[in-house]
Amino acid sequence: MTEPVAITGLGLITPAGTDTDATWKVVHAGQGSAASPDPALAGLPVDFSCRVPLSAEALDDRVGRASWRMSRNAKLAVVAAREAVRDAGLDPTAWNGDRVAVVVGCGFGGEAERAAQERRLSEHGPDLISALTIPLIIPNMAAGEVAIDLKAHGPGLATATACAAGATAIATAHTLLRAGLCDIAVAGGTEAASSRLTTSGFWRAGALSQRTGDITGASRPFAADRDGFVMSEGAGILVLERYEDAVARGGEPRALLVGSGSTTDAHHPTAPHPDAHSAEKALRTALTMAGLAPHDIDHVNAHGTSTRLNDAGEAAMIARALPHRPSVTAAKGVLGHSLGAAGAVEAALTVLTLQHCTVPPIANLRVPAPEFDLDCVTGHPRPQNVRTAVTHSFGFGGHNVVLALTRAS
Template sequence: MRGARTERFDVAVTGVGLVTPAGIGVEANVERVWSGTPTAARDSELEGLPVDFGCRVPGFDAGALLGRRAAVRMDPVSHFGVVAARQAVQDAALDPAAWDGARVGVVMGTSLGGWSTVEREHGKHLADGPGLVSPLLMVMGPVNMTAGYIAMDLKALGPNQVVSTACASGNTAIGYARALLEAGVCDVVLAGGAEAAMSPTAMASLARAGALSTRSDDPAAASRPFDADRDGFVAGEGAAVLVLERVEDARARGARVRARVSGFGASADGHHASAPDPSGGGAERAIRAALADALIEPGEVDHVNAHGTSTPLNDKTESGIVRRVFGERPAVTSTKGVVGHLLGAAGAAEAAYTVLAVERGLVPPTANLSSLDAEVQVDVVAKEARPVRIGAAVNNSFGFGGQNAVIAVTPA
């Protein structure tokens, strides 16, 4: 086993791409997320279900953005992923026509992959028999395809990987991408997550499990992390991609560096399929591992982007861990109050929001937080964005199966 680090390894975040319920592109996301304006609304595709609302990506036209011929061969999860990757590469001022594609990797996270396509084609099979099942199902449904389509679209011909650690997938992908850069395997890695699983069957299962908010009378107020009146999460969809490079490479080409990913930690609870370990031991190990990897002391952390799902168990457990590790000092937020829970894309979107918070020195508020739970004894930012000079931040992601992934972010 490798010993403890004696020198930090930073990777530069030179590009960010976002396709979320807050909008398409960085500026649309900043406007909505930093204003704390929720996106949850009633959803016609979920009509008749016990929970009939969620957070959809607005105004997304796959045919216009990708071309009709390409769009029909992809599940929406890949639509979102490819568009976010294109944005990130453009934001990084990189030209795929000019780069050495063999040195460009892709690591994407997802939980359910092309779930909606699988559900649709399964329905056809049951209703009409095998003769009407699409031959494209096997290039649309599998979880690996988003990373594959990004490689095809951008000629990123290096290592091409997908990780699936449930709602921790995006952070896990960023951690593995950083490792590829440190090992010298790649010079550029596109890393993030994508999810488009708001199908009737998936949402019905989550509702039956008691994971979703049932606040159907007021969907916009349903996702309320750390609030005393929270009752479950609101499902969302989307994608986020970061362009990661070695700092010296980014400097050599004169790139703008938005922030740095300086540490990564991962762990397992080994406790329950869907509930967090009430002791918080696994999540705490991941946080401390990320800090150790970044050579950062807890007292140096000024901001925590919490997993903050708006479920009774997660928010209580996570706030206890944050208090135990960091005390009361860091400014804590959960952006799920605005965009909902993006499942396998959540960690990636929240990593992007953490990068932008560090870059701008401005922590977004936790939407819908009107009455802080008395058991949540940390400094949760609410009502409006808060200026904070951030020397270090962490982004927490915890998933079903007890899989935890945390990244540490520092200024450029």
């Protein structure tokens, strides 16, 4: 068992709300999806998504004077990181920035900005594209802008493990802290990739729900009639510190990150391995690191994409590895799938489940598919004395990440 890492701050900006409390309130209720018609997708076979409820101008106001040079995904990351640092009781003007790491996952980078600059290039030629085109579109700039904003000079990394990127970032930060390479890690994921091209690409791959007549009911993890995920955006950032350091400075840990496991299916570019054995190995690695047995797990925050293949493999893996049937939830019923941000958003929600001793229901799920031997929370929040939980994240390329968390006290 390794020394635990304290999670001392949370920052969220999602389609359910523009901060952590607002997001938790909507996810906890679990009564519907944040999906709505998306004017940017008009005319496509799938023309709806889950968007953060802030206008572009309002988001720029939140970010401040540097917003002009940032892509939307970077802006979301900066807003979430500021909230997380503030929640941790830390002051970037007073800390030793050389000992602060930033690790932010992102799947696509500045997708809307890429599309805009490609249009300008096509219509007006190279002289009229922005001189900022490259920093607007490369996926590491969210991490870079967060580091600039927070004056963090320690290790700066951008993880790109597709829909596992946010969880990979947190696992990487866990490793950096345990190795003594930083004293504070600001880690998580961000994404704003709902463009005409990405939406069409996921639709062509058969990954998106096509319930255009039932938009708010389209994302339904673990349901028998699930037909795909709903595109989403957002950011989730956590502040992590070694437990003894957090306590010594008077910090109040929200939860403890006690283990992480990462594996690769090495099976197919987009389809998860049907037996989910590599995903199970990631789970067992996280438990071993944490010094936990499978029966110690009270709760699972599932990846739960609402796709046929992912939910089937994940359900089989949970039933096999955790046969005592811990409670299972999946936030994508409310939030849609925020791709590179999802793992970090769901890690933050798992922290809140531990703190509040209540499990949010899976929105739009009435009865799980009969072949799934899972204790899915449905209908209403479930009070539960959750002491230990795991959260799963999986991504194209066969990436699997599992984080193990426990209550702080």
